[in-house]
Amino acid sequence: MVPLSLSKPVNTLLLPLPSKKLPFCCVCSSKSSDMEKGIRGGQRLMEFPHLSAPHKDLMVSLISAFETRLDSHLLPSLVPPDVEYYQNHSGTSQGTLLIRPGIVSSPIDFILASWLHLELPTGGAMNITNLQGYLKPSTDAPHFQFELVQCNPTYLIFFLDLTPRKDLVLYPDYLKTFYEDNKLEALRQQLDQVSEIKPYFSSSLHFRSVVSPTGILVSIKCTGDGAQRAGEIIRDNISHVANEVMEIWMYNCVCRVRDIGDYERAQLEKRDRLIKSKAIEMDLSSSLPMQFGQEVADRVLEVIKGAFNI
Template identity: 55%
Template sequence: MELHNQGRTKFMEFPYVSAPHKNLMVDLVSTVEARLDPQLFPCTLPHDVQSYHNHNGTSHASLHIRSGHNSSPIDFMLGSWIHCQLPTGGALNITSLSTYLNSSTDAPYFLIELIRSSPTSLVVILDLPPRKDLVLSPDYLKTFYEDTKLEAQRQLLEKVPEVRPYFSSSLYIRSVVSPTAIVVRIEAEAVERMEEIMGEHVHPVAKEVLRIWLEQCACVKREVDEAEKDYLQKRDKFVKTKTIEIDLATSLPRLFGQETADRVTAAIQEYFSS
């Protein structure tokens, strides 16, 4: 428990982002833990994985993973932040929270990632990624994306003048998000305006999407037969493997060096492959 508490304290500091950015992440993580804590084990990652940096001190990161009990539909929750000083003098800050479900349910995951490449530039990825083919599963589409009115949340952010669609360079990533995914770039003229957008627009939308996920996905029992469980296990494993290949295998060695990257990736793979 001491290992968990020390790591969580470091993770929840979000020391390199602005107050509205930190408030959003702390609110989301705290909300997930308040609702799901009885179903989650403490974080048992080693100290040098919960908090790590590169040799010259220009990149720092924190990782927090809590796996779900066997009787829970929660596979694990994963939160992280990365700070990297850029050669141009600025900094890249990435904060993320994802919650994965196991094959006892076919409900979507929850995912948010905030990528800030400058004080006035932000990419927001906020989604409940589907775990079934929506073309072949119209009831799934209706249950999780139409009836929940997720599209209304996307449209709320779209009305903000500084918000524009963002298209990932990875076709794979663009193929796994839902039709209601919020994937946008926000370019503000001033830092103060960016913080206003973060607090008054991004935060309430993210909080509502998380509420929908908790109430309609994480805490609703779904009937899944053995064939469906097998399908979900195979699909989930593939998605997690590709996440490591695309997200971590290229960026971590560049930011933290190969030795640290291997150590962190190996720890994450234990959760992704279980």
Template identity: 40%
Template sequence: MLRPEHCLRLLPAATPAFVGASAPFSCPLPGGGAIRLRHPRARTPRLRGEPSSVMRASAGPDAVASAPEMPQREVVRALAEQAVARLGPRLLPSAVPDDVAEFRNGAGNAVGSLDVRRGAPGSSIDFMLQSSLHCKVPNGAIDITSILIFLNCMTDAPHFLLELIQGSPTSIVVVLDLLPRKDLAFHPDYLQKYYENSRMDEQRAKIDELPQVRPYRSPSLFVRCACSPTAVMVSIDCGQGGEGTLEEIVRGQLAMVAKEVLQFWLDCCADSTTKMDNTERDFLLKRDQIVRSKSIEVDLTANLPMMFDPDVSSRVISEIRKAFGVQEA
């Protein structure tokens, strides 16, 4: 669901627009330390299976064989492991086809990956989705990494979202939030339970207080109204020569805050059930469907085909629609 306008100018003429196409909005760790990350030069493992024929397709001189290892990928991978260890049998194995688990465009300058694990029957988990996209552009590359975990109508607790867009080696846009599923002004008890008592604002402040951080204001009013008032929505810009500083922030403060927000979500949201009458449940389902449908409309159907061949983008969008429970209009 992010649309960082500063990234649009970087795209080659063949891909005139790009709006977060990879992201569809687009065991508790011991101790209190930061998430332990692999060495930044370690090779990124595939989400599942062997490289598909799409990945093996020939490409031009600017082709990328796979998305490079980056600190934000390690953060998301560690969060996914944290969630899977806690949720365990409440998550079904991934059933994403190989040609969607990893995919590339015909020119070979853009690669993506998608992994979706649905919730087991009787679980409050609807699905957990991990996605990434790496696109080479004339002045560098754009990299998007995200994880979201959506709940079903057994509870009205918030969804979990982390989305990271890196448009240069020294800057990154971050959105970390517990996506509310109710109107917070109309439901002050919901606001207090999930955002005030949980001290989510303190987590946001840990990022906001960094000198390299500036507020990020999405150009999409839908995105801005869909997020909570405690959302981390920032641009981290470390300036010329600040690659090392950015890596330290991503591995340090950002990883720590994301871990703590996810831990709260696992403790207080993932296991919750909510007693609702039919009217309340119907309204919750309707609201969820609007958020999902709008995110697909904004992020995917309008933009993914600009970066990938029609057959590739169609397969990816189809799998995300399936996960979201949204039929094509």
């Protein structure tokens, strides 16, 4: 359930972070008691009741890292309780949503985290987990996008990207600064070495048009003792790459100061809004009512649209 959600196309242990400190602008001021309580205003989010242990460990570690290291940038979540956790009438599908907006002086617009557990008509269930970081138009640095979809215990789809906010042909320095210099292609290629991981091609050309050249969009299909092998890949491969890309975003995007003129700021606002609006139109507006009913979907969409400013 994200602007670049894979949930519609699909239907057709993070290692501890290193101890190095972020630049001052990213240092978290939260106390250890805040860390113990988990993500503020999103207790249900951190439960992840339907995930395998490696998948849950990955999400808890990613979200905790966002929370503790960016906390000084963020306001508490304002998501109402009936959207923080929601379900369909039969209780077979559930979801959570947390959105924490950035403080006025922060380059962060908001972070969004969620999970969805969807019972499928054909039997079984799908679990979708995601985490996103959106920046304000006061900077042109990329957004952070992570989504891991468990279609079944042995088949997953993984999306990870720093999504560009400029045309990479018109702005080659942008390509060099955020993608070449950060060696994101080398991280993408690491997953190519795992035999069970293959490229995944979304059916949405719009989705494919907004992903960066180094964006990771792959499927993981395991045979034999597939569930155990899928967990190993999450723990040993996906977690490492996700950790590295998250570090790059925090150090080299959130904390990078770039001068933005009025015209460029207006263009960034327009581009961001169009992408978010298109995602809601193409995916959430149809999938949420089908999965949760119109009343629940309307509540959730209202909160998301408010955060997206559309």
